[in-house]
Amino acid sequence: MISSNDFRPGVSIEWNNGVWKVVEFLHVKPGKGSAFVRTKLKNVQTGNVVEQTFRAGETLPQANLEKSSMQHTYKDGDQFVFMDMATYEETTLSATQIGDRVKYLTEGMEVNILRWGEQILEVELPNAVVLEVIQADPGVKGDTATGGSKPAIVSTGAQVMVPLFISAGERIRIDTRTDSYLGRE
Structure with a gap:
């Protein structure tokens, strides 16, 4: 209480x-x-x-929430399989259980899963992830960091607004909480 x-x-x-x-x-x-x-x-x-x-x-009554560290091991159809880092037990979650964070989820990524009893409440991703840009309009000579932004598609399929000088093939750091570009990697 x-x-x-x-x-x-x-x-x-x-x-x-x-x-x-x-x-x-x-x-x-x-x-x-x-x-x-x-x-x-x-x-x-x-x-x-x-x-x-x-x-x-x-x-x-105070809610007894349990946080466990899990690793995303692989995707099986539209299900995502996670392995508990302490007990090596596997847990399968759907994209709807993970929510909009699924757009940054990559294989091998360690996440925190918040449970209330047996019910999974939330999947917490790291605050920042490094992903490769697979599609972006080409940069033009003279583009600067403060000159504006353009949409880019990263390797997980998520769309992020990036500076004009970013081109396909580059690895960028993205803030998963705000969906914003943080810098090149």
């Missing part, structure tokens, strides 16, 4: 038949009446965000 006074960004609670992560919180002590905690909660399963107010000191 966790008290609403102990809420911090990133704390996970079991509330309203699901797992919710505290995104923002504000402890309010009005001049008249009792204190309360105003929160913004994100449902880990669906991604919905709600604002909720709790009494100060109200206790809620």
